[in-house]
Each structure stands twice: as C-alpha cells, then as structure tokens.
Amino acid sequence: MHAPAQVKEADSPAVRLSQVAITFALKGGGTYQAVRDIDLAVGASEFVAIVGPTGCGKSTLLNAAAGLLKPSAGGADIFGERLSGLNARAGYLFQQDALMPWKTAIDNVAVALEPKGVPRAEALARGREWLGRVGLAAFADRYPHMLSGGQRKRVALAQMLIRNPQILLMDEPFGPLDAQTRQIMGNLLLDLWAQDRKAVMFVTHDLEEAIALADRVVVMSAGPAARIVGDYPVSLPRPRDIAEIRLDPAFHAIHKAIWATLRVEVQKAYAQGEGANA
Amino acid sequence: MHAPAQVKEADSPAVRLSQVAITFALKGGGTYQAVRDIDLAVGASEFVAIVGPTGCGKSTLLNAAAGLLKPSAGGADIFGERLSGLNARAGYLFQQDALMPWKTAIDNVAVALEPKGVPRAEALARGREWLGRVGLAAFADRYPHMLSGGQRKRVALAQMLIRNPQILLMDEPFGPLDAQTRQIMGNLLLDLWAQDRKAVMFVTHDLEEAIALADRVVVMSAGPAARIVGDYPVSLPRPRDIAEIRLDPAFHAIHKAIWATLRVEVQKAYAQGEGANA
Amino acid sequence: ADVEKPKLTLGVGGKPLLYYLPLTIAERKGFFKEEGLEVEINDFGGGAKSLQALVGGSVDVVTGAYEHTIRMQAKGQDIRAVIELGRFPGIVLAVKKEKADAIKSPADLKGAKVGVTAPGSSTNFFVNYLIAKAGGNPKDAAYIGVGGGAGAVAAMKKGEIEAISNLDPVISKLEADGDIVVIADSRTEKGTKEIFGGSNPAAVVYLKQDFIEANPKTVQAIVNAFHKSLKWLETASTDDIVATVPEAYYLGDRALYERAVEASRETYSRTGIIPEDGMKSALGMLTQFDEELAKANVDLSKTFTDTFVKKAAGGS
Amino acid sequence: MRRTTLLAMQVGVGLAFLLVWHLLTAVPVSGGKPLFDPFFFSTPLDVLARTWKDLVSGELWYHLGITLTETVLAFTFGAIGGIAFGFLFARREILASVFDPYIKAANALPRVVLAPIFALWFGLGIWSKVALGFTLVFFIVFFNVYQGVREVSPVVLANARMLGMNERQLLRHVYWPAALTWMFSSLHTSVGFALVGAVVGEYLGSSAGLGYKIHEAESVFDVTGVFSGMLVLAVFVIVIDTFVTAIEKRLTVWQPGTGAATAQG
C-alpha cells in the first residue's frame, strides 16, 4: 500500500483545483459567485504567482487550497488526495494581520513549532534565528500592537516559514514592505525555495514581483464569477536575483504580455463595481 | 482678534511638526525612541509623500499629526495653532483595517457625514456616489468581513474623502490594490486635490507612486531614532496623469536621486533589526 | 454518663427566638455537658428547613414545632417528640391599631391582608383556625408571608398588612411601639385556653425513631438536659434569663428583649410532657385545613414518647 | 444541523433526563425505597400531573403573571441600569477607578439580608421583588458592558474619532455595537437571575407569585408542589431567553458567524 501512494504522490501536483466554483451566501438571501470554473495545478516544486484585479477572488482561491473554504463545486486535490478539512501540508500567510496578539514576536514564531513537537528551548532558538532572517531580531519581545505594519508581516512570514511546509500559500506577503525590504525578503524566499523546491502559490499586486519570483504567472479575470484568463510561463534563468532580473529583456517581454491581459480585466472590474449590482 | 488669526492661518503651514521626538514605553520598563528631531512643514495646499524603510516611524508621524499620539518632545501646529487633543481638520486613512465591522460599506461611508449634521438620506445618497467613485457601488450592502482586502481599503478611502477634510493623512492607502486600480485611485485623488488643494501627507512604499503624486518627497532614515534624511521637491508639471508621468525623463532623475538615499537607509534598517537589540 | 453518641448535631430554625429559649439555656448553662454531650447547634432559615435536615440525616435532633411530628407521620417518616419545651404556641394575632375598631374578632378579617411568617406555616394555620372557629371562611383573607424578623415589623409599620400573626419579638416590638392591638394571644395560659380550649404543644425536641431506638442513652441525656433547662426557667428571674443568654440576643434593644422574655415566660413547659388533649387539639387544627393530613390516619401515640421525660423527672 | 434534528435531540435529552429522574425517584432499589428519598424528591409523573392540574385550574396563571411582571421589570431596569452605568464608567475612567471598590462591595451584599430593607422601602408588592432582581441583574450587566466598552478595537475607535464623532455619536456607532456581544452574554445570565430575584423576593415575603407558591408548598413539605413550581420557572425562563436570543440575532447580523469561512454549499 505504501509504494503506490508514493508513486501517486510524486506524480501528482501539490495542489490541483479542478472545476472549482465558490459562491458566498449574502445576508439577506442573495448569493455572490466569486470564482467559477477554476482549473489550476501547482506542481510539487513549482512557484506560481497569481495576479488579478482587486476583489477578483485571489484570497478566496488560497482559502480553498488551504481547506479553509469548501468549494461550492469542484474540489481541491493535494498531492493527489481530495482535500477535506484543513490542508495539513500547507503554510498560509494571510493577507490580514493574523498574529496572536497575546504573544510576543518570538513566541508567535516559536509556537509554530509546537505542533511538530519541537521542545520549547529549541523552538525559541530557531525562532530567534528566523526573526533575525526577517530582520527583526531586536524586536523579539514586542507584542504585535507594538510593531509597525511591515514588521508584523515579517513576523508572520517567519512564523509560516519556520515550519517548513511543503506548500506555501502566500497572500500579498510583501504588501506593506518598502521596495528594498521587499527585495531582501523576495531573495530570502527564493533561497529557501531553491533549497528544497516547495510548491508556492503567491498572490501579489506587483506584476514585476510576480514575474521576478515565479515559474508561472496566472492572471485572473475580474469578478464576479472570475475565471483564469491567462497562464504565462516565466522562462527566466534561475537562480535569480530579484533586483537584477528586472533588467533582463525577456522580463520586459513577459511583463508586457501579461500586463496587456491584466489591464483589460482591471478596467472591467472597475466598471462592474461601479454598476448597480453584481 | 479675528483678523490676525486669519492672517496667521493663511500664512501658516497646514501641519508643522517641530522638533518632534516620540518615545514608546516598552512593557518591562525599557523605552524605544521611534523618531527624533523631526521638523516637517506641510503647506496648506501641498502634497507631501513620506517614504522610508519599514518600521522607521511613518505611521507614528501621521499619528502625531492626527493628534492620536502626543509627542514626547516638540509639538505639532495645525494652521499655526498648537495641537492638543485630536486634529479636527484632518482625515486619516489608517494603515490597518479600521472600518466599523458592524456597518455595511454604505453605512460606514455615510456615517462619516453624521458629525457634520448631514441628514441621513442625503448622507446615504452622497455615500453611494462615493462608493461608485471608488468602484464599489455594487458592494454597498456588504459588511467589511464580506469584502476583499482591497475593497475594504477603498471603502475606507471613500469614508475619509466624503468628509472633505482640509488635511489628508494617508497611510499606504493603495497598498492592497493592484497596479491598475492604484492608478485609478491615484488619479481620483489628484483630481480631488486639484479642485481645492488640500494639504496631504501621503505614506507609501512605492517610490514611483510618491513621485507621481507629490509635490515633495520626504525620506526618513532607518529607526530607532529615525530622522528625516532627505526632502526632495518634485517639480513635474501638473495636472499629471499617473501612468504617463512615469515616462517623463525628469521623473527618472528624481527617482534615481531619492532611491540612492533610501536604499542606504533600508539596508541600515535591516542590519539594525538583525542586531542584538535596538 | 456513658452515652452511645456523645457528639450530636442539633437543628433549630431561628435559635435566638424566644420560642427556643430552653435550648439556649441548656447550652449556656452547660446542661448538655453535664450529661456528657457535645452538641453542635445548627441554625436554619426556618423550622421546615431544620426538619428537612433531620430527615436528610444531617442533624440528629431538632428543636421544632410539635406539628412536624404529625405531618411527618402522614408522610411516612417516623419522627417522635421526646420532650415538650413550650406548652403554648406563643403565636399572637393582632391588628393594626387604626383597624382595631373594624376588626374585633378573627371573623372580621374577611378581605383583610394578614401577615404570617410564611404561607403554610403554623402562624398561617393559627389564623385559619381562629377565623374558622369564629365562623368565618379562612379563604376570605389574604395571607402575606412577611417572615419573623424586621421584615414583619416593616410590613406592619408601612401599612402593607392590616393584621399580623407572628411570634415574639416581633409582637413585643409592635406592641411597644403601639402599632397593634392584640386579638388572640397564645403566649399565656389564659389566652391559649380561650383559643384551643386547653393546652397546645408548641416547641418540642424530636428525633427519628430509628435514632431513639439505637441510642436510648443519648436520648435520655438530651431529655435530661432539656428537663433541667425547663426546671431552671421555671424559677429563674427575668434578669437571670437575660444574663444567661448571649449578649448578642439583646444587643438590638435590651428593654424590648426583657419585655419579650417577660411575655413569653408562661409558655415554657413545666413538666415536659405533652398532655393528651394538647396532642388532639394540635391534630384537630391541622386536619381542618390540610386535606392530605385529614385523609391520613394519624396515630398520636406515635408522635410523642414520654418515657424519657418521665425518667428525667424521676431522676432529678 | 437542521432545526428538526436539533429539536429532536433537545427533546431527547429532556426525555432522558425525565427517565433518569424517574428511575431515581420512583423505582425502588434493594432497600425497597427509591434511591432518591421521596421526602426530598418528587417523581416526574407526579410533578407533571400537578403542574397540569394547576395550569388547568387556572390558579397558577395568576401567580405566573405576577412573577412574570416582576421578572420583566427587574430585567429591564437592571439591564438598562447596568448598560447605562457600564457605559458611563467605561467612558469616565476616573469615575470607574474611584468607585470601583464600592461597586464590588455592593455586589457582595447578600440580597437575602437586604430583603427586609427593600420591603420597608418598596412595600410588599411587586416593587420590592423588582428591587431584589434589579440588584442581581444590574451587576452582571454592568461588569460586562464596562468590559465590553473598553474592549473596543483601538483602531476602529481612533478612526471613528478622526471622523469627528462626538461622545454621543461614538456611543451610538462604536461603543454600543462593540459592546453588544458582551452585553448579550450578560443578558443570558441575567434573565435567569432576574427570575431568581423575583422568586426569592416572593419567597421572603409576599402574597402571590411563584415564589409564594413554592414557599407554601415547602412549609407543608409538599415536594411535588416545590418541584412543580421549579418546573414552571424553568420553562418560563426558556421562553424569556428565546426573546433575548431573537433580539440578539437581529442586532448582531453583521458578525461573521460560524459559517463565515465556509461558502454556501
């Protein structure tokens, strides 16, 4: 029984969303279909960036892959197995603040190792190391409300990465960071990823960032009922340095192609939002 | 008594921070000096962008200008008068989610007119109009938790702008928005600003955005004890279109100059964060 | 004396009440100790609660109303009185001074609001009995539970009630303040005779029959102690009594307390033996208003055991 | 879970409870007596029969009406008072710190002892019972509203203040909705306590009401009567609480709710 499962696992993509549709019930009786007909496979060592107009359903898709949201139609397979309940193999960096407000930065990071049974002393040591990596060693004993927006995000990043999950779900991880810190964090992420090639689903609003980091950029249409309208492989050489890769001419070509698609969708989204009702 | 005050007001900058230092008390007895020796004046019709490494104290400065945080040294003058208590002439767009979770989008926007005594029916009508402007007319009846990150931010933007305050304090207002929506919102802001030239303090991580929008870009040093290390006037012509202005050669020159300063600070910030203690 | 169970718990519903004065005397005068007993006295929020504690087994012996032994027989609980402490109930029916002209006899209570210690309590039955005896219908009056403390005084003073059926010190307090006029007084021999045509047992010491059978020596010791107490009370002066009870009992108003002691002295049993006619009159009063009891076939001989008290009288 | 399943399970639990009760009180064990002494515990069948009889005879309704009035009044005044003072104290920190020890002390006074004083001030009618219930409800609501107001998210509050809201507007748009869940949590507890207050008040001195009936039954050792009274009380509080819950549902529609993270199926 063991061998076939292994084979299956090696063959299967880390995340496969098949024919996923997600409909929210609105208070008052109506419904809102956020996404539909989503088919998306993320290979076991693939870095996929997802871009799309605001409110199209990117976070919703990550939630579905994380098992936090049950699709109304279709389903998610994780390494070939239909997901029911939480996706235990994934780490999730939420778009919102999600740190435990009652724990200091170091405790927030160290506690992520507790489910793995790591002894507390070791967890603290590794936590400190990780805080150092995200540039927050000096802020270990601060509670979240005493940190700036960007600092909180980096603590959350350390909290997710310290567990070393096989699948990384990241929702605008570098949103509140300045350009330079963004690059440092991006390179950190790429280094890690290069070590043991995890599957990554990376939501961002920064198309350049998406291209610089990912193997593939997936473009979503405007909602409601958003679909995937573009899927662009990024065949830039690896290892990459985020700052330098932008100078590559191939980078610009890809950027232009994706931007063309994206621009239309964003304008649609804006027009729709302005409309009477979705 | 009336006339001199008027003169004073016309002469005085909308916001003047003089010799401001802000020190936080840490639990456990220590203190953390976030910023010091800050001298910054924002003219009554000036658009000032503030950039700086993450965690340097940008939000802290806005809080001081808003009257939410009392400086430990120095003080803030609003139109020539020393600020004590809240700054009633400012609107503040917070970095975090700050919508009232128990009110729908339209109620969140309309309620901002209540302190002005606008009748409810009119407030609702104007609220709807504003939701339309930020592209969310169709989402008027959603509670905040039913909106995406970018949608929430836009509701907050409408909530602030509908009051038409004389001073706009904006902390990464376009953070969770995609590039295209950012531009649409940026143009919206510029249009408004052109109408009656408010004073704007605009925090952003996107240096290009800062230059495209502002009259002046202020660069802060890395914390702790962050100072203002650069103050660059942006002498690009107005009215501007955000997308197009980036193509202007002058734009690139300014960008380059600011980036040189900023880059050093960010690296410092990162190095410091990694250090043993701040 | 070697008793089977020297450590006893005793239940009482309102120990400072004059109704239970013999208990306090026995305690303070050391009569229990003399008999080789160590008695822990538990005070309850009311007579009913101390009886419940006895049935539940948390106390061994209770000083309570004789009528409880009758009621318990109807409920299938074998509980026996072993010595009588009060021969008159000590309950007084009085009316508000302003109403004294209108209400001269219990029969005039029709439509009146009557304060009783608790609905269904002996003070309630006392009024019922008096109204019925005077030819009225007890159902025609409204009964308000006012308790046996300051609340009862307050109710009368505030004019919440027009008549009151209560015990000392409530009655003495109201009398002293001139708020009431007494209609029927069972604190005295004369008053009790007028009301019941004979004596009417009030406070007694009762125990479970099982306990009596299992610990005869202990029971004898208890009865001896109470008997001594009764004898002492017979001869003691009011001053002696007041000096014997805990100071706390008259802290509120010493004069009032003395007055109440004076008024109650006659009620304490002399012999400790419940007379036949007393038992009958008690049963008669209960069956008149309680259907369940009326149906039950109560054997009065099983409510009181006089052997102990007779022995105690012989011994002393 | 569907409503019918839930209802079935609730009824099931109720029946199971009655069954156990029946087994404990009505079925003799070895000694020939049931496990629970019938002197203290009535059997469910007797209690139901008695309750039914009293309901049919109509007498119970009168007493129930009185107790209901007292409970509703105590609950209303207590809740209003608790809410008002909770807000006041939460907004005026200095008041709160100065009066804090006195409020806590007041909360610790045994109501049973206060009953005569209430009887003196408010008479023996319904108002002394209302006062008793009030003292129970008030403190529970007060402490929760006080805490609830102070727990308002600082960012949401700062935002509202920057919008120029005055104290009244903050109260209406921020503090009140933020404290609502806290308040309702306390209201659920205090519905029960309002009733307890009313009944205890009646028990200690009155001429009508369920507490009076229970006391009467207790004085003559009529356990069935006592249990029947308590049964009526229990049913009664469930009915009142249903109203509270309905209002709560209406006022807190905005909350994510348990189904928040799950899309419609």
Next chain:
Amino acid sequence: MRRTTLLAMQVGVGLAFLLVWHLLTAVPVSGGKPLFDPFFFSTPLDVLARTWKDLVSGELWYHLGITLTETVLAFTFGAIGGIAFGFLFARREILASVFDPYIKAANALPRVVLAPIFALWFGLGIWSKVALGFTLVFFIVFFNVYQGVREVSPVVLANARMLGMNERQLLRHVYWPAALTWMFSSLHTSVGFALVGAVVGEYLGSSAGLGYKIHEAESVFDVTGVFSGMLVLAVFVIVIDTFVTAIEKRLTVWQPGTGAATAQG
C-alpha cells in the same frame, strides 16, 4: 492620575458615604427621629464600633475564616467548572445547541429552594454552602467563557489552525488567551456572588460563618450587628477582588491598554 490622588478620592467617597449615612440615621429631623428609622438602619459610628469590638474580641475571625474558606472554594470550583464547560460547549457546538435550554433553565432555579437538597447531599458543613456559591459562580463564568471563546478573531484562529495546532494547542494558545478578558470580567462579578452564595447558605442553615452571625443578629433585631456583618463582607470582597485584579493584570499584559495611543511623556 497618581496612585495617591486616586486613593485620596476613593477614601473621600467612602467618607462622604459615611457622612450621608450618619446624617440620615443619627441626626434627628423635625419629628425628633432621624429620617431613617433606627429600628432598620444603624448608624455608622455604632457599626464601626461594633465591628471593631468583634474584631478585637477575636470571635469574628473564626466566622470570617469559615466564610472565607467557603467563598474561596465556591469561587474556585465555580470558576473552574464554568471555564471548563464554557470551553467544552463553545468547541462542541452541537453540545451547546442541544443543552442550551437546559442550562438556561438550570440557571433560573432559585437557590434558596435548593438549599435543603444541598444540605441533604453535602451535609451541613461548608460543602453545602460551597455548592450554593458554585451554582451562582458557575453560570456567570460559563456564559462569559462560552461567548469569549466564540468571539475569537476568525483570522487569528484560521492562522493557528493552519500552523497545525490540535485542539489542545488551540485551547492553550488561542481560545484561552482570547477568552481571558471575558473570563475576568465574569470573575469580577462572580467573586461577589461566591460570597453571596456562601453567606446565604449559612443564613439558611449552619452553625458558623458570617451568614450565621447576620442571621442571629437579624432575628433579635440587632441592626447594628447586621450592618456590621455586611461591612465585614464588603471589605472582604474588596480584598479578594484585589487578588483577581492582580492576576488579571499579569495575564493580560499583552493588551494595548489605555495608554496605547500615547507615547511615554
């Protein structure tokens, strides 16, 4: 505000209260009698004198000790029970919905009526009083913890679950700290109620304790004794509450606190 100012103001309020009380009870008005009938209201000087006397004589300490034991036990068990069940029910929604009406009904049973049953089960010693206090504390804590657990921020919870935490770890790292403020809010109320439970229990049947003393004083119309007992109770609960507050402060250091938006001066 500085600690000394605060203390001064607190003492000031206390003195003002005593003064008003004195004026109402000890100073004769027109009719020659004070406004409050001395039969029902003692004067502050008498009460203080009596309390002092009892304290010095040493008798009070014994009774105080008993009541303290009961209160602490009732509070501890009630709080533990309320917390445990609150968590259990909040985490097992189905349990909560099924048992909801029964819990509410149980909360509405008048404890005064239950006293004999408690005496039957737990004897007349301290345990029946503990049981009485328990039934008061339990429900207050229960409802608050239940609500507190359900109010956990959905995002923080989702994050913790994604970190792989099991139920036990969630409890420890998420639910417990999130429910703490709710819990303490309820604990402040329930300290008072634990004491009330103990005293009422003693009042209804016991051989020692403050409730016993108060009952004794009440039956002989010794208002000074009654008021003195209540004074001792009040002081007593303030002391216990101080402990609760100290623990609360320690456990909720992480909260922004009132000074959050203000930098150090």
